[in-house]
Amino acid sequence: MVGGDPEDAVAEGGGGGGGGLRSVLTMGSLVDPSGNEVLFLMLMFYICFGSPSSSSLVSSLCFLYTVRFPEIEGKIIGLYFAANWYPKCEAFTPVLAAAYQQLKERGAGFEVVLVSCDEDRPSFERFHRTMPWPAVPFGDLRCKKRLSERFQVEGIPRLVVLDPDGEVVHPDAADLVHRYGDRAFPFTAARVAELEADDQRKYAAQTLEKLFSIHGRGYVNGGGEQVPVSSLVGKTVGLYFSAHRCAPCIKFTAKLAAIYGTLKGKAVDFEIVYIPMDKEEDGYQRSCSDMPWLALPYDGAPSRELARYFDVREIPTLVVVGPDGKTVTRDGRNLVNLYFDMAFPFTDAQIRLLQEAEDEAAKGYPQSLRHLGHRHELSIVSNKSGGGPYICCECEEQGLGWAYQCIACGYEIHLRCGRNAEGGSAGTG
Ligand SMILES: [Zn+2]
Numbered sequence: 166m167v168g169g170d171p172e173d174a175v176a177e178g179g180g181g182g183g184g185g186l187r188s189v190l191t192m193g194s195l196v197d198p199s200g201n202e203v204l205f206l207m208l209m210f211y212i213c214f215g216s217p218s219s220s221s222l223v224s225s226l227c228f229l230y231t232v233r234f235p236e237i238e239g240k241i242i243g244l245y246f247a248a249n250w251y252p253k254c255e256a257f258t259p260v261l262a263a264a265y266q267q268l269k270e271r272g273a274g275f276e277v278v279l280v281s282c283d284e285d286r287p288s289f290e291r292f293h294r295t296m297p298w299p300a301v302p303f304g305d306l307r308c309k310k311r312l313s314e315r316f317q318v319e320g321i322p323r324l325v326v327l328d329p330d331g332e333v334v335h336p337d338a339a340d341l342v343h344r345y346g347d348r349a350f351p352f353t354a355a356r357v358a359e360l361e362a363d364d365q366r367k368y369a370a371q372t373l374e375k376l377f378s379i380h381g382r383g384y385v386n387g388g389g390e391q392v393p394v395s396s397l398v399g400k401t402v403g404l405y406f407s408a409h410r411c412a413p414c415i416k417f418t419a420k421l422a423a424i425y426g427t428l429k430g431k432a433v434d435f436e437i438v439y440i441p442m443d444k445e446e447d448g449y450q451r452s453c454s455d456m457p458w459l460a461l462p463y464d465g466a467p468s469r470e471l472a473r474y475f476d477v478r479e480i481p482t483l484v485v486v487g488p489d490g491k492t493v494t495r496d497g498r499n500l501v502n503l504y505f506d507m508a509f510p511f512t513d514a515q516i517r518l519l520q521e522a523e524d525e526a527a528k529g530y531p532q533s534l535r536h537l538g539h540r541h542e543l544s545i546v547s548n549k550s551g552g553g554p555y556i557c558c559e560c561e562e563q564g565l566g567w568a569y570q571c572i573a574c575g576y577e578i579h580l581r582c583g584r585n586a587e588g589g590s591a592g593t594g
């Protein structure tokens with residue numbers, strides 16, 4: 166761990182007594198995760214006589230009554246904007262909760278307040294029960310609106326970090342928490358710079374053995390046996406972050422398995438290790454039975470440390486490590502989708518070769534065509550003429566660079582998918 170005492174920031178700001186926070190957090194009360202009763206009296210306390218159905222009346226009919234709120238005063242506050250219906254929030258909440266618990270145990274002055282974007286009370290209550298921190302009451306629309314406007318919240322999840330004086334320390338620390346967990350505290354620019362420098366040093370000294378030692382193992386599982394990590398050294402190794410209960414993973418696993426088989430047939434030095442993101446062992450076991458490659462042993466929880474190390478944000482993710490133990494790419498999934506087994510060994514040089522070959526091949530395709538799946542004429546586009554990363558509307562896989570595009574609708578397909586349909590042939594696989 167790098168120097169710099171994270172508690173310093175709290176100590177410095179603690180004298181303010183929450184005066185600045187008062188101007189930010191003007192909610193009347195908070196609710197705790199265990200129930201819907203109003204539990205915390207915070208900073209300002211409204212007694213409202215307005216019609217409950219008219220939130221605009223509320224603001225004009227409030228008596229303000231100030232109380233102290235020791236749970237929050239003097240602390241770094243994370244305002245957590247989230248909603249239970251949004252999968253990214255569902256995924257981020259346990260990550261934030263883990264960091265929160267660790268910070269509590271360390272005695273770091275950190276508190277989180279949920280600002281829910283849920284649309285109905287039962288959803289809010291269900292969601293809030295999964296969290297160990299207080300929330301702005303569901304009915305306090307005025308407060309939620311004010312906070313959203315003040316911090317210009319457009320996307321969720323969003324974690325606005327405030328210092329004890331109510332000044333913004335970080336406009337959105339969700340990424341930092343994903344990446345560094347409790348180590349991100351106190352979320353200052355100086356702390357971020359330290360963590361990033363630390364990462365650079367680690368990446369430069371990375372070896373396969375060091376990577377697996379993150380989980381304290383010198384071996385991986387393969388066909389019921391323990392395979393020493395040392396036997397993988399010198400190979401190109403794909404670290405496959407995936408989970409059983411994940412539809413995109415199931416789809417990608419099948420594709421990767423086919424490519425793995427092809428590469429094995431070519432006898433190249435390539436291996437894949439499944440890095441489990443499963444929440445339950447049962448899912449892990451099922452994933453293992455679907456995969457013809459090696460697997461990291463299951464430790465009773467998702468392999469968060471490795472995911473964090475590689476900054477894995479979504480699954481499936483395929484990180485490729487080269488024969489020298491250094492990271493070749495974290496974008497293996499896209500490269501497999503785009504180039505299949507031809508992507509191997511996933512290096513920049515290989516990808517450049519493939520792109521040049523695509524440019525060459527594109528010359529053989531018609532400039533425009535009528536595709537069976539779309540009512541308008543499609544025109545050929547490339548990176549240089551308005552193309553970019555896309556999802557093919559025909560095969561639903563990623564595409565990059567060359568495409569047939571409908572300018573009017575944004576309908577876009579791979580050249581190969583367009584050609585198949587043009588020729589009237591059946592499959593586009
Ligand atoms: Zn396609």
Ligand SMILES: [Zn+2]
Nearest residue numbers: 541571573574
């Ligand atoms: Zn169209």
